Amino acid sequence: MTALLKVDQVDTFIDQFHILQNVSFDVQPGEVTVLLGRNGAGKTTTLRTIMGLNSAKSGSVMYKGEEITKLPAYQIARKGIGYVPEDQGIFGDLTVGENMRVAMQKEDDATKERMEWVLNLFPDLKTFWNKAGGQLSGGQKQMLSIARAYLNENELLLIDEPSKGLAPIIVEKVMDSIQQMKEKTTIVLVEQNFYMASQIGDTFYILDDGTTVHSGSMDELKTNEELKKKYLGIA
Amino acid sequence: MDIIFTLTLNGLAIGMLFFLLAAGLTLVFGLMDVLNFAHGGLFVWGAYTGLWVYSLSSNFWIGVLGAIVAGLLIGAITELFIIKPVYGNHVQQILITLGFLLVLSELIKVVFGADIKAVQPPSYLDGNFALGDLTIIKYRLFLIVMGLFVFILTTYILKKTRIGLIVRAGVINKEMVQALGINIRLVFMAVFMVGSAMAALGGFLFVNYSGTAFPELGIEYGIFAFIVVVIGGMGSFSGSLLAAILVGLAQVYFQYYLPSLAIAVNMILMTAVLLLRPQGLFTTRGVSTK
Numbered sequence: 001m002t003a004l005l006k007v008d009q010v011d012t013f014i015d016q017f018h019i020l021q022n023v024s025f026d027v028q029p030g031e032v033t034v035l036l037g038r039n040g041a042g043k044t045t046t047l048r049t050i051m052g053l054n055s056a057k058s059g060s061v062m063y064k065g066e067e068i069t070k071l072p073a074y075q076i077a078r079k080g081i082g083y084v085p086e087d088q089g090i091f092g093d094l095t096v097g098e099n100m101r102v103a104m105q106k107e108d109d110a111t112k113e114r115m116e117w118v119l120n121l122f123p124d125l126k127t128f129w130n131k132a133g134g135q136l137s138g139g140q141k142q143m144l145s146i147a148r149a150y151l152n153e154n155e156l157l158l159i160d161e162p163s164k165g166l167a168p169i170i171v172e173k174v175m176d177s178i179q180q181m182k183e184k185t186t187i188v189l190v191e192q193n194f195y196m197a198s199q200i201g202d203t204f205y206i207l208d209d210g211t212t213v214h215s216g217s218m219d220e221l222k223t224n225e226e227l228k229k230k231y232l233g234i235a
Numbered sequence: 236m237d238i239i240f241t242l243t244l245n246g247l248a249i250g251m252l253f254f255l256l257a258a259g260l261t262l263v264f265g266l267m268d269v270l271n272f273a274h275g276g277l278f279v280w281g282a283y284t285g286l287w288v289y290s291l292s293s294n295f296w297i298g299v300l301g302a303i304v305a306g307l308l309i310g311a312i313t314e315l316f317i318i319k320p321v322y323g324n325h326v327q328q329i330l331i332t333l334g335f336l337l338v339l340s341e342l343i344k345v346v347f348g349a350d351i352k353a354v355q356p357p358s359y360l361d362g363n364f365a366l367g368d369l370t371i372i373k374y375r376l377f378l379i380v381m382g383l384f385v386f387i388l389t390t391y392i393l394k395k396t397r398i399g400l401i402v403r404a405g406v407i408n409k410e411m412v413q414a415l416g417i418n419i420r421l422v423f424m425a426v427f428m429v430g431s432a433m434a435a436l437g438g439f440l441f442v443n444y445s446g447t448a449f450p451e452l453g454i455e456y457g458i459f460a461f462i463v464v465v466i467g468g469m470g471s472f473s474g475s476l477l478a479a480i481l482v483g484l485a486q487v488y489f490q491y492y493l494p495s496l497a498i499a500v501n502m503i504l505m506t507a508v509l510l511l512r513p514q515g516l517f518t519t520r521g522v523s524t525k
Contacts, residue, residue, distance in 0.1 A: 073414050078416045152416065
């Protein structure tokens with residue numbers, strides 16, 4: 001199968017720091033690919049590099065067979081890649097409705113349909129439609145961020161640590177929503193919560209010190225105690 | 236009572252001129268984090284271009300249009316060639332825009348001559364009329380209406396249109412706006428052009444108010460824009476209106492009652508705000524419509 005996204009030997013620097021060193025992985029269409037690794041392993045930088053928010057010094061990022069490595073972020077987004085950042089990226093002074101409107105690249109029937117679907121998935125957003133984004137709870141902000149990324153015709157969603165800082169009951173809710181989105185789009189998920197990652201993911205890549213060190217199917221990882229202990233700190 | 240009314244009307248009129256000058260600056264700072272000291276240059280170019288178009292067409296409103304178009308064009312040139320290379324570096328921004336302010340002022344002399352020009356508003360805006368016991372100067376009333384019109388229109392755009400939402404979102408998180416597929420560079424440029432057009436409009440309206448135009452106008456009055464922006468809160472659009480009115484009223488009242496302090500009053504006001512509330516009186520983090 002042809003990969004939807006191919007990250008090949010990417011090196012990224014932030015200032016003088018060499019963060020990503022030869023990172024490579026493929027994302028197959030329809031799958032949830034999980035990037036795992038300890039704090040500082042380079043997972044967030046990997047997503048930001050794909051999105052064009054950090055520029056790769058060498059290597060290539062191919063999306064649907066097209067080189068996107070040097071494109072600005074807005075062009076990458078328009079090619080159909082949605083991004084949910086670690087800090088959710090909510091526009092705090094704007095209402096929920098305004099946050100959604102900013103994200104809406106088109107106002108066609110397909111977008112309206114997706115809007116309806118995503119509002120049914122996250123009914124809280126409908127309830128708090130006129131509330132400022134900055135006044136939402138952590139879970140609601142996460143829902144808004146995911147909904148915003150899904151709103152356009154994106155074939156790939158990059159989701160960075162959706163469970164971070166959320167109460168367990170909210171994590172369940174977010175996990176359930178990503179499960180439902182999985183039916184409609186391809187996802188690259190960065191997640192520290194191994195339980196969540198293992199429930200959603202199909203394929204995994206482990207990053208360590210800015211390099212991809214292991215990969216395989218999530219089912220394999222679930223039973224590989226040594227790998228989990230060595231790279232993820234799970235006893 | 237009559238004098239209070241006259242002073243207040245005059246203060247409001249001057250305040251609206253300061254608002255037009257400062258509004259663009261606050262938009263540009265809020266969205267782009269750019270300190271543009273060349274902003275006064277747009278004020279003087281708007282004044283002269285508007286006057287030139289007005290003299291050719293004999294139509295004040297075409298003069299207004301001329302000033303706005305000049306502001307848009309010079310704004311685009313300034314953003315592309317002066318501001319763009321120094322994004323993210325405040326020291327370089329201050330140096331290059333101060334230099335460009337001098338260039339713009341000198342170019343006025345080259346293009347329009349160095350002489351002071353006498354300016355007369357159109358007859359229908361000249362003179363005064365009586366309202367009961369009160370005498371109202373038509374042009375001052377006109378300035379207040381124009382200032383409010385620009386404020387309401389801009390507030391509407393910022394609050395109700397998608398481009399306005401994008402501008403406000405860009406102030407909060409530029410990176411996220413780009414990640415949503417929006418070319419923030421184009422938004423920057425559009426905001427810079429609109430801000431420049433506001434200053435240019437303010438320049439043309441100002442010379443019709445003061446009765447004279449001279450090449451150093453931008454250098455002399457550009458500083459008021461910064462005073463207003465600092466008092467109102469860097470990036471606060473509504474704050475710039477309220478601060479402009481405050482500065483305008485303070486100026487005319489001090490000129491009348493304490494003329495020896497009139498020159499210093501706005502500086503004193505700004506210093507007091509910086510000491511007591513450095514973020515400005517009406518501040519938010521970015522371009523706020525609040």
